[in-house]
Amino acid sequence: MHDDLDSHIDIGAMTTWRRVIHRRPELGFEEFHTSALVANCLREWGYEVTTGLAGTGLVGTLIFGHGPRRLGLRAEMDALPIQETTGLPWASEVPGQMHGCGHDGHTAMLLGAAQTLARLRSAGTNWDGTLHVIFQPAEELGGSGGAQRMIDEGLFERFPCDAVFAMHNLPGAPAGHFYFREGPFMASSDRVLLTFSGCGGHGALPHLTTDPTVAAAATVMALQSIVARNVDPLASAVITVGRLQAGKTYNVIPETAELELSVRALTPGVRDLLEQRIRAVAEGQGQSFGLTCNVDYQRGYPVLVNSAPETQLALRVARSVFGTAHVTDGADPLCASEDFAYMLQQRPGCYLFIGNGDNGYARGQHCGPCSVHNPGFDFNDYNLGPGARFWVALARAFLLPNDKEPT
Template identity: 75%
Template sequence: MHATISPQALIDVEGMTQWRHAMHRHPELGFEEFRTSALVAQCLRDWGYEVTTGLAGTGLVGRLRFGSGGKSLGLRAEMDALPIEEATGLPWASALPGKMHGCGHDGHTAMLLGAAKALAQQREQGVDWNGTLHLIFQPAEELGGAGGAQRMIDEGLFSRFPCDAVFAMHNHPDQPARQMFFRTGAFLASSDKVHIVYRGKGGHGAIPHQAIDPSLPAAATVLALQSIVARNVDPLQSAVVTVGRLQAGQTYNVIPEAAELELSVRALTPEVRELLARRIPEVAHGQAASFGVECEVAYERGYPVLVNTEAETRLASRVARQLFGEDQVMEDATPLCASEDFAYMLQQRPGCYLMIGNGHNGHAGGQPSGPCSVHNPHFDFNDGCLGTGAAFWVGLAEAFFSDDFRSTPISYVSPTPHLRKESP
């Protein structure tokens, strides 16, 4: 038999909401997701998955087999929170000072759990699919170059759990709730960190000629760095060089011994990334030479450019159109200069990283407060997206594992839990 998606029967929105709120109240930082990992593992076991824990410490994979043989599909969600003091005032706000789910990973994990439950029910109903589903719950996405995706790969993720394709979904703040965003090729930027130290000679602020002031080349570098973006990078390409920290001295009348800069560097192509990696040290050392100070540059490579493959992105966008309608799908979404370590998985396997609109879901004092980005103390994942995200994962699995995925749209409106007014 061929089973079609029945959201009302299969997608457990109330369950997903409860799981998300439980995770939100107990956020865990990278490689500390013990409680979250245990919750996920227990749910998967209860639904009949083969569960392997301990990948990258707190990561785990749930395996579900359909029929005999066939293709293997990987769906990934991240579990970690951020070191931020939450200020939403919501009933399910973080109970742990200085930690919160400020990027929506609680929602991503809950959506994949909801899909996991529905897919297990699909198998019990005897769907005529052939293949193996791997649900990848990853730790430590927020830790930059030391994140959980590469560590899971290094510990044998794809050799132990072969995947013909991998997919992941992230919420998209301040975009229409439940709208789906896709893009073939580069979708998210690389992310590198640069630490520059200028060393001079300290002295009294009243006799600067007897000192060598390192704050001057530091200040000049802040401006000169933007000439790289303006004059070295092709105007039709994207590059971001952000000076996130500039620090020199302790008081007003002392010329310091050293000045420091920390940069966030992002690009949407490997070529531009390499150009920045060459020119930033050149500019830094050039400024040091012009002011007669010493210079040290530490260039830390972070996440690579995230590149979606064409066939898998077409498949994912087709599923979204057929489930939710043409007006809910943007197939050529604008690339973003945010970064993601799912890029490492896409370097190993074909696949697609997609986004789901989160609406204006900022909160303060327990009430909606309008637009809000991720990594903000007022951010909250929109519960109204849970049913849509889970239904998409179920539809994608059906399309991937079956040969007769429906060719006409079905009607589906995400059930909204009566826990708070949904943001637009």
């Protein structure tokens, strides 16, 4: 099976697509060029293509036989508002925008798999069922991202899926190594704005004011007690104060001060607890300093939860194709977030990682492991082959008649 798959996979084409997309990054809901490239390829290979979901999203459908099984494979297409610093020949040509999370690679891997699957169907497989390749816009936009919008616009009603799968690169992990985990795998992500309102005045006369800056500063410290003293030590939770803003000059006590928080959890219960305690701490600190605190709590992506049967299927496929030495089960969860969680709330499935190696650059010099969302990040093209092979093998396992899986 492996040689047969490899003979149909076009590494050169995937590399070209990846670098074309990388040179022309597009932000969320603006992926017009990327979406057109994907749609044109899919149509050329015989897919039925539906465009316009969530604006720039699209779905390609390929039918094998007459079986009832329906599989969804998803990749995201959007870039980030970051100025690239890699200096690579295929670096972004759009000022202030870059593919700093590897979505160019994810799109190219799924596109290469789609091409291979079309070739295999033409060669006469005995597979039976329907494949939907889902190319999603705007994963990076938080709670207003593309996955929920595609769902709201009828994704799973128009393109029924019995299971859905997605893959993301993992910087610093060995390139081509696969990581799986049942249950919660990525955290929820909430954004909180705390606004302390007091009475401003002259910096030399603080007794005639109610200083919101002091209340905000005290709250920064008080918030740290929530994870330390309210959350079970065996659970995961993060409260990060990413922004503290108050006043514009040194000798004026301002009317207001703001804190902006990033809040993460790996279970819905801890997520609810964090909101309750953040509200109580912030409002209580405001009252203790004689002023008010308005809490604007914005819930973003939910916890990403992999279903057990689908994760075990994907794990078996990876081990069959790549060997157990290149596959990790029970990988550690991450406190980053991902809007594929919305799709997993609607359908069973699995989100997995593929190691990205040490592919990172700074001012044109190789600098070792580089995090996503970094101006020196680059997707590792080595992963294009393993990523596409995995998708093709998973489709084969899922769409084999009579639920026969490869051994």
